[in-house]
Amino acid sequence: MTTDLLAPYTLNDSLELKNRVFMAPLTRCMADDNLVPTQDMVEYYARRADAGLIISEATIIRPDAQGYPNTPGLFTSEQIQGWKKVTDAVHANGGKMFAQLWHVGRVAHPHFFDGEVLAPSAIGVEGSVPRMRELTYITPKAATKEDINSLIADFAKAAENAIEAGFDGVEIHGANGYLIDQFLHYAANERTDEYGQTPENMARFAIEVTDAVVNAVGNERTAIRLSPGAYFNMEEDKRDKAVFDYLLAQLDDKKLAYIHGGIFDDSTQFDSLEGKTTSQYLRANTKTSLVGVGSYSFDDAKQAINNDQFDLIAIGRPFIANPDYISKVANNEELVAYSDEMLAKLF
Numbered sequence: 548m549t550t551d552l553l554a555p556y557t558l559n560d561s562l563e564l565k566n567r568v569f570m571a572p573l574t575r576c577m578a579d580d581n582l583v584p585t586q587d588m589v590e591y592y593a594r595r596a597d598a599g600l601i602i603s604e605a606t607i608i609r610p611d612a613q614g615y616p617n618t619p620g621l622f623t624s625e626q627i628q629g630w631k632k633v634t635d636a637v638h639a640n641g642g643k644m645f646a647q648l649w650h651v652g653r654v655a656h657p658h659f660f661d662g663e664v665l666a667p668s669a670i671g672v673e674g675s676v677p678r679m680r681e682l683t684y685i686t687p688k689a690a691t692k693e694d695i696n697s698l699i700a701d702f703a704k705a706a707e708n709a710i711e712a713g714f715d716g717v718e719i720h721g722a723n724g725y726l727i728d729q730f731l732h733y734a735a736n737e738r739t740d741e742y743g744q745t746p747e748n749m750a751r752f753a754i755e756v757t758d759a760v761v762n763a764v765g766n767e768r769t770a771i772r773l774s775p776g777a778y779f780n781m782e783e784d785k786r787d788k789a790v791f792d793y794l795l796a797q798l799d800d801k802k803l804a805y806i807h808g809g810i811f812d813d814s815t816q817f818d819s820l821e822g823k824t825t826s827q828y829l830r831a832n833t834k835t836s837l838v839g840v841g842s843y844s845f846d847d848a849k850q851a852i853n854n855d856q857f858d859l860i861a862i863g864r865p866f867i868a869n870p871d872y873i874s875k876v877a878n879n880e881e882l883v884a885y886s887d888e889m890l891a892k893l894f
């Protein structure tokens with residue numbers, strides 16, 4: 548029997564979804580200068596409420612989490628009220644929405660805030676901020692134990708704020724070379740304390756953040772995105788796999804809503820994952836509901852789910868190009884092709 552991706556689906560007996568197609572988190576850099584969601588953002592998300600679950604664009608947990616212009620936040624009451632308008636509009640259209648909680652770590656830039664750039668270790672990235680190429684990345688400060696405790700507390704606080712803002716849950720952004728991912732890869736983590744050197748230690752920050760968020764909002768409302776293969780602002784290292792093996796085994800006990808791969812093209816095979824793709828590796832190492840992503844067409848996603856490669860699919864760029872993605876694929880209508888120029892405005 549083939550699975551109908553567009554039929555209602557109950558995730559973990561707790562979250563009723565209209566279908567198995569998520570809108571992937573997509574940074575748009577369109578919040579106002581106080582990092583508050585705008586009316587255009589309300590309408591942009593409301594137009595996409597036919598997705599089974601919308602995952603918000605990555606949303607910063609506190610000021611020093613910022614690495615790109617006008618990315619929204621979830622740490623002021625104004626930002627919470629702004630997001631409430633978004634979630635109300637999505638709910639009014641019958642949709643559901645999780646907030647993606649973000650700290651960019653060493654990819655932050657002090658242009659955006661007063662203070663230091665924090666990361667696991669004082670290892671910088673090459674290059675400069677997208678859209679603001681004059682801002683060259685700086686060498687971060689290795690977070691102290693006190694910094695780490697405050698980061699964990701601020702992830703939990705942002706999760707609470709997300710629920711206050713009307714989100715149905717949160718996805719911890721543990722992927723794509725940002726703060727949590729920096730702890731998980733040897734290329735960015737040279738710590739010699741209990742957060743470095745061994746898989747158990749390198750997974751500790753991700754686990755502590757997850758535990759704090761679960762404690763704040765509940766396991767069924769907590770998900771995490773992970774990039775076991777390094778591909779964005781990160782160098783691959785064959786030792787990384789043992790860190791993810793350990794982390795995934797620990798996460799399984801927490802009964803999270805889902806695990807979501809972080810990758811642009813899921814046909815990418817990683818040497819560090821013994822030649823596996825992101826979804827192949829994750830499927831083999833977690834029992835948690837798995838969301839696949841990365842350059843999938845609807846038909847390819849259907850086939851992958853029918854082959855039991857993952858349970859749900861997240862669609863990114865096609866959802867930018869087609870606000871009515873779900874009705875188009877349901878009716879076999881042709882999709883508008885995505886192009887980078889579409890990032891210039893919300894529609």
Ligand code: FNR
Pocket residue numbers: 571572573574575603604605647720722723772809810811812840841842843861862863864865890
């Ligand atoms: C992204 N992606 C991304 N990922 C994430 O975890 N948080 C984010 O905020 C963003 N922002 C973002 C912006 C833009 C413009 C693009 C194109 C991508 C990655 C995204 O969620 C997804 O993994 C990829 O786009 C691959 O899926 P598609 O687009 O091939 O379906």
Ligand code: 8K6
Pocket residue numbers: 574575576615677678778779811890
């Ligand atoms: C849209 C501007 C703000 C940037 C937000 C960060 C999200 C990433 C945007 C796309 C970057 C593409 C990088 C793809 C790397 C693939 C390497 C194989």
